[in-house]
Amino acid sequence: MGLQNVSETYQVEREPADPANTPVHSLTPPVNLTDPEVFSRHGGYTFDAFTQMRNEAPVIWHPEEFGAGFWAVSSYELVKKVELDPATYSSQTGGILISYGVEDAPRHPLLHNASLNTLICLDRPHHTPLRMEHMAFFRAGYVAELRKKVDLFVKERLDAMEQAGPIVDMVEMFSAELPLFTLCEILGVPDADRPKLVHWMHYLENAQYQAQQEGLGNLEPEQIMTFMNEIQAMFDYGRDLLEKRRKDPQNDLLSAIANVKIDGELLSPEFLDGSWLLIIFAGNDTTRNSLSGTMKLLTAFPDQRQKLLDNPDLFPNFVHEAIRMVSPVTYMRRTAIKDTVLGEQPIAVGEKVVMYYPAANRDPAKFPNPDQMDITRENAKEHLAFGNGPHVCLGQRVANMQLEAAYRQILGRFPNVRWTGNGSLAPNNFVHAISALEIDLG
Numbered sequence: 001m002g003l004q005n006v007s008e009t010y011q012v013e014r015e016p017a018d019p020a021n022t023p024v025h026s027l028t029p030p031v032n033l034t035d036p037e038v039f040s041r042h043g044g045y046t047f048d049a050f051t052q053m054r055n056e057a058p059v060i061w062h063p064e065e066f067g068a069g070f071w072a073v074s075s076y077e078l079v080k081k082v083e084l085d086p087a088t089y090s091s092q093t094g095g096i097l098i099s100y101g102v103e104d105a106p107r108h109p110l111l112h113n114a115s116l117n118t119l120i121c122l123d124r125p126h127h128t129p130l131r132m133e134h135m136a137f138f139r140a141g142y143v144a145e146l147r148k149k150v151d152l153f154v155k156e157r158l159d160a161m162e163q164a165g166p167i168v169d170m171v172e173m174f175s176a177e178l179p180l181f182t183l184c185e186i187l188g189v190p191d192a193d194r195p196k197l198v199h200w201m202h203y204l205e206n207a208q209y210q211a212q213q214e215g216l217g218n219l220e221p222e223q224i225m226t227f228m229n230e231i232q233a234m235f236d237y238g239r240d241l242l243e244k245r246r247k248d249p250q251n252d253l254l255s256a257i258a259n260v261k262i263d264g265e266l267l268s269p270e271f272l273d274g275s276w277l278l279i280i281f282a283g284n285d286t287t288r289n290s291l292s293g294t295m296k297l298l299t300a301f302p303d304q305r306q307k308l309l310d311n312p313d314l315f316p317n318f319v320h321e322a323i324r325m326v327s328p329v330t331y332m333r334r335t336a337i338k339d340t341v342l343g344e345q346p347i348a349v350g351e352k353v354v355m356y357y358p359a360a361n362r363d364p365a366k367f368p369n370p371d372q373m374d375i376t377r378e379n380a381k382e383h384l385a386f387g388n389g390p391h392v393c394l395g396q397r398v399a400n401m402q403l404e405a406a407y408r409q410i411l412g413r414f415p416n417v418r419w420t421g422n423g424s425l426a427p428n429n430f431v432h433a434i435s436a437l438e439i440d441l442g
């Protein structure tokens with residue numbers, strides 16, 4: 001049987017407001033993890049809340065006002081257990097976002113369908129062959145070649161920053177630019193069209209924040225119309241490019257996606273939209289926020305910065321430690337497709353299970369003294385910021401490479417660079433969204 005449209009299968013039979021089994025731990029969630037402002041209000045992740053959850057209830061029942069409640073998982077061991085057991089915890093039955101299944105969630109149908117009909121929301125058997133088709137563009141050899149272009153781009157951005165400096169917004173001048181450049185290279189977006197992609201990404205993020213702050217219902221009709229048109233234009237562009245690559249394949253990821261056959265069939269328009277959306281979103285926000293978040297860490301831990309300047313061989317491990325501590329993706333959701341027990345907690349078929357990566361990555365049972373940046377930490381690489389198991393981040397090499405390329409040059413040119421303390425976080429409970437970061441190049 002060919003690929004099914006995931007949007008038609010995402011409703012599970014039972015989406016309970018209350019769990020079938022009594023929670024074994026009595027703690028109630030210390031913060032509302034479904035609130036988009038839960039992190040921005042506190043200036044970053046609510047690590048105290050995560051620590052309390054991990055200590056007192058590593059699997060805790062979290063109610064959801066408008067849809068399914070879920071089990072929130074916060075320890076390293078149990079997050080990894082969920083990741084490694086796709087036969088129990090499905091990505092396809094229900095999808096990976098908390099908002100799926102919430103009846104009244106305001107959503108754009110095209111965006112919503114595309115976000116479900118993707119690699120990241122598939123289980124076996126279809127997940128594996130589709131993932132394999134992407135692999136050529138994420139292997140070490142390809143990424144090493146890509147690094148050369150990234151190095152040049154980083155140099156250009158730093159030249160521009162130096163000219164505008166010494167005080168600049170790192171997000172605007174650097175972190176928002178580099179991931180999009182890299183993605184366009186991998187996908188094969190022609191140079192002339194790249195400004196369009198930059199425009200859509202910026203527009204969609206701003207529109208999303210505006211909608212969250214003002215409430216969708218309060219937007220002017222013209223604003224809603226512009227939003228619909230921009231999304232349509234973004235998908236039309238993606239479809240057009242994929243269509244061209246079907247007829248005339250090139251050596252790029254879009255050609256691979258356009259021509260992949262699953263069970264003998266080319267991808268449907270829904271999966272083409274979904275594949276386009278997944279790569280431009282998965283590789284963008286995440287890398288951007290790890291670039292900015294790392295600047296905050298280097299400012300907070302000047303001894304570690306000095307250690308790195310003294311010993312550049314530590315760069316690869318510095319990157320693992322930085323990504324462990326930033327953990328730019330907050331969570332991924334799964335749905336139990338059979339009755340099971342996680343830790344001590346019985347979980348019933350159909351219930352949602354949400355893995356909190358920043359909590360797992362600060363688990364002292366795995367990472368002693370977890371709030372201390374230690375660029376020589378021996379197991380830093382074992383962090384779960386990229387997930388684990390069959391869905392482990394396809395772009396992790398690309399992300400690590402960009403962080404290393406960026407900071408080798410940033411610290412080489414501006415060894416005293418620091419965050420001034422000014423900046424902003426956007427309301428977002430899915431990624432750690434640093435929307436502005438003022439830095440002093442020194």
Ligand code: HEM
Binds near residue numbers: 278
């Ligand atoms: C620091 C940067 C990044 C972080 C923290 C990150 C994190 C993640 C996480 C948590 C997942 C889900 C893993 C799971 O469910 O087990 C994921 C999946 C994925 N990521 Fe990333 N990501 C990053 C950068 C990138 C980049 C640069 C790309 C592409 C160029 C990318 C492409 C993908 C794709 C395609 C998937 C889906 C894989 C699958 O379902 O098989 N990511 N990422």
